[in-house]
Amino acid sequence: MDQVRWGIIGCGDVTEVKSGPALQKVEGSELVAVMRRNGELAEDYAKRHGVAKWYADADALIHDPDVNAIYVATPPAFHHEYALLAARAGKPVYVEKPMARNHQECLEMIAACEEAQVPLFVAYYRRGLPRFVEIKRLLDSGVIGDVRFVQTTYLQQLKDKQGEELPWRIQPELSGGGLFVDLASHTLDILDYLLGPIGDVKGFARNQSKRYQVEDIVTTTYAFESGVMGTGIWGFNTFTYKDSNEIVGSLGKITFSTFGDDLRIERIDGQIEEQKIPNPPHIQQPLITKVVEELRGIGQSPSTGVTAARTNRVMDELLKDYYAKPSL
Known part of the structure; x- marks a missing residue:
């Protein structure tokens, strides 16, 4: 794609400085829509950051024809759901870290994006620092x-x-x-x-x-x-x-x-x-630059769904006995 036009699902604290401004500063990238379940907060974010559209419904943002890439910046519980919806809509996905709540969710996200033939990236931004x-x-x-x-x-x-x-x-x-x-x-x-x-x-x-x-x-x-x-x-x-x-x-x-x-x-x-x-002022900007370059066909991101899922597998191994206890 010539221009990456982002929509953010979950424009909370992490997007205020770390990532949101970078989507607007990277060459070939722009932020065109944001979504929060609280529409007033979505509107407030959009007005403060100069974003043209805001939504209180994720499905509406995903299917906005002006949006051609999705950034999921919610807590991990919702990464799986929104990544699958974006993949079904044929749109590349950039997901906050950790990639999901567990390794199985990660594998399902990877499979959905592979089936839809859309890239899947994860915001392990230290790979770009x-x-x-x-x-x-x-x-x-x-x-x-x-x-x-x-x-x-x-x-x-x-x-x-x-x-x-x-x-x-x-x-x-x-x-x-x-x-x-x-x-x-x-x-x-x-x-x-x-x-x-x-x-x-x-x-x-x-x-x-x-x-x-x-x-x-x-x-x-x-x-x-x-x-x-x-x-x-x-x-x-x-x-x-x-x-x-x-x-x-x-x-x-x-x-x-x-x-x-x-x-x-x-x-x-x-x-x-x-x-x-x-670190740079917008700490995700170096990685977002790599993601945008890959989407534009001129580079490659060092952080993908495949690399990120490996970290979830390790954490699952370390926590499996703790969360297997009946009291938990």
Whole structure:
């Protein structure tokens, strides 16, 4: 297509700065319609962002002839439904992360888009950010030699306040799990991008705080198909904040956070290099650029339904025993 004309389903917080403006700024792309179930909020968003049309009905937006690509920015519970509707309408789909609540939903989304012969992309936007592109370049160049293992630690304090309504991110019927699903998915996907698909996965999920239904700590060991090994711990009920990934090789180590801007390289000869590579103002813009280029036939997106589904498979493996308990 010459011009990608987007319609957003679910124009909430994530679209205000991270993604929505990028749909209007990327060459060959424009945002022509938005939808929220609350029509007044959809109208407000449209007026503030200079969008011509707004809807309170997703089906109406999907079948708008001026819209030729759909961005699904709802909670994960609705990704499957809207992706299938868009595919049946013959329109490419860009879905927020995580791709769906579980791996089975992902597979059905992939199948529907393949049958309709429309592309399916997922907003794992770190695959387009300059810092992670640079990390991949360093790894591919052999700066730390052969990669041996990766170790992830992500910790944060308990966020919820007792007595308040729980946010959708810790309502498993909407999100697929807890904050692990929302946040760890970014890390697991970027490791897939940097080191290839994860194969065997083993781990444990528990709720230690007893403050809500979902898991608040997850530990894992896993093996990449390449032979690289990995370990990780994600804790959402600790005294402090930590966000660290270490990729260790035969000749050095690369350390970086998932959500910051830091990059540290240590070499076997004792040399240490530290960089700060900031994110762009609209953090999804580099990936959206790649998506638009693929839709226009001049490039390729690094994040697709196939790549994103792999992360859902890993998370399913780590959470399956926890959610199989009768009390949950």
